[in-house]
Amino acid sequence: MIHILSVIIPVYNEATIIEQMIDAVETVLESEKIEMEIIVVDDGSDDRTWDIVKEISITRSTVKGIGFTRNFGKEAAIFAGLSESKGDCAVVIDGDLQHPPEKIIEMYRLWQNGYEIVEGRKNMYNEERYFYSAFSTLFYRLVSNSVGVDMNRSSDFKMLDRKVVLTLLNMPERNAFFRALSSWTGYKTTEVKYFVGKREEGKTKWSTWGLIKYALTNISSFSSAPMQIVTILGAIVFMASLALSVITLVQKIRGISMEGFTTVIIMQGFTGSIIMISLGIIGYYISKIYDEIKHRPRYIIGKRTNGAVSETNNTNNMPVGNGLMVRH
Numbered sequence: 001m002i003h004i005l006s007v008i009i010p011v012y013n014e015a016t017i018i019e020q021m022i023d024a025v026e027t028v029l030e031s032e033k034i035e036m037e038i039i040v041v042d043d044g045s046d047d048r049t050w051d052i053v054k055e056i057s058i059t060r061s062t063v064k065g066i067g068f069t070r071n072f073g074k075e076a077a078i079f080a081g082l083s084e085s086k087g088d089c090a091v092v093i094d095g096d097l098q099h100p101p102e103k104i105i106e107m108y109r110l111w112q113n114g115y116e117i118v119e120g121r122k123n124m125y126n127e128e129r130y131f132y133s134a135f136s137t138l139f140y141r142l143v144s145n146s147v148g149v150d151m152n153r154s155s156d157f158k159m160l161d162r163k164v165v166l167t168l169l170n171m172p173e174r175n176a177f178f179r180a181l182s183s184w185t186g187y188k189t190t191e192v193k194y195f196v197g198k199r200e201e202g203k204t205k206w207s208t209w210g211l212i213k214y215a216l217t218n219i220s221s222f223s224s225a226p227m228q229i230v231t232i233l234g235a236i237v238f239m240a241s242l243a244l245s246v247i248t249l250v251q252k253i254r255g256i257s258m259e260g261f262t263t264v265i266i267m268q269g270f271t272g273s274i275i276m277i278s279l280g281i282i283g284y285y286i287s288k289i290y291d292e293i294k295h296r297p298r299y300i301i302g303k304r305t306n307g308a309v310s311e312t313n314n315t316n317n318m319p320v321g322n323g324l325m326v327r328h
Contacts, residue, residue, distance in 0.1 A: 003088040005029065005108060007038045008081030010074050011095035015048040022056060022063060024101045025093070032105055038063045040095070041081045044071035050303070057305035069302035076299040078156065078178050082165050091159040092178075099157040103194050107159040116164055116187035120157030123193045157194070158182060174298050175288060230278040237274050241267070 007025055011018055022038060029036045042050045042065065053065035066084060068077070078092055089111050093099045099120065107118040156179060160168075164187050171181065183189070244267065 002035055003112075004035045004037060004086065005104075006081075006085035006087030006090040007036055007104070008041065008078065008085060008090055008092045009038065009095045010041045010043060010077030010081060010092070011045065011049055011053075012043040012071065012074075012077075013045045013047045013049060014095045015045070015052055017097060018049055018052055018095055019056060021095050021097055021101075022060075024097065025104070026060075026062065028101045028104060032108075034105075034108060036062055037085070037087060039081045039084050040065045041077040041084075042067040043074065043077040044068045054305050063305075065305040066301050067303040069300045072299040074156070075176055075178050079169070079176065080299050080301065082160075083169055085165065087162070089159055089161050090165050092156050094157065098196050099155070100194050103157075103192055104159070106192050110190055110192070111159055111161065114188065115190045116161040117182060117185075117189040118159040119183070119189060119191040120155050121191040121193050122155055123195050155179065161187065163187070174292055174296070176298075230281055233274045233278055237271055240270065 007029075009018075009021065009025075014021070018040065022040070025038060026036070040053045040063065042053060044067075050065070050067050053063070053067075057063045057065050064084070066080060068080070081092070082090060089108070091104055091107060093101065093104070103120065107120070110118045160182060164182065164185060167185055167187075168176075168178075168181060
């Protein structure tokens with residue numbers, strides 16, 4: 001029986017390397033005679049990424065391209081690719097060659113042996129910034145502890161069986177965290193370790209603020225742990241107030257007057273800060289609830305190559321995997 005492997009490549013402004021990436025994937029899979037479809041999802045690039053993908057798809061029937069109307073984010077691009085995939089299994093891989101394409105073969109063999117999720121597990125980072133490494137470790141530790149899933153050194157580089165793909169696509173939430181959701185499903189899982197390669201061309205699209213925003217969005221979408229911070233801060237204020245009350249009573253009994261004005265200012269400032277932080281956390285979750293109940297599409301597909309034809313192409317503006325496809 002011939003199986004088809006869907007290779008999903010989300011890209012954003014990768015004009016300098018996308019053709020090299022596609023060549024590398026095709027070479028690896030053709031060497032093992034694995035039937036494939038390569039789906040490149042352009043996340044609203046403002047360089048020549050889409051033009052290059054379109055040109056490649058004209059001469060290579062295995063390559064399909066879909067393009068968003070604007071930048072919707074990597075998570076949306078991954079889910080759009082999964083929605084378009086038709087393979088018996090699908091692998092998600094970055095378009096900058098930092099995920100080694102040759103590891104796809106090892107993942108595929110494990111899938112053939114019955115594993116339904118094959119995780120790409122980072123073995124180490126090459127030339128990684130200290131801040132990024134420390135921030136990444138803290139982020140995954142928080143997620144792992146809050147949801148009970150080991151996210152240490154996890155990545156978007158993973159292979160999924162068709163049933164896992166369908167399970168993810170049937171989840172209605174808009175603010176989805178792909179790395180955590182795939183692990184959360186509980187399907188039979190194994191891992192493949194890999195070294196993160198050096199970026200050959202271009203530069204990373206992640207800024208410090210972008211990483212912080214990404215972390216906050218995904219922690220709040222997948223865990224209620226930050227809400228517990230409100231309770232913890234309340235307990236801290238209570239303990240501080242209790243300690244101050246004991247000190248004040250002892251000094252009163254001993255006949256020592258306590259400086260009231262300074263104490264009141266400190267306590268008001270401290271309590272006010274805790275209240276504002278708590279309200280901010282609660283407000284952030286309320287804003288996420290508001291985003292969910294609006295039921296806006298996760299992404300909008302505004303263009304596609306001739307090779308990428310969705311099954312829903314017979315209607316206009318049909319929802320696809322929590323996204324929207326606009327037919328021209």
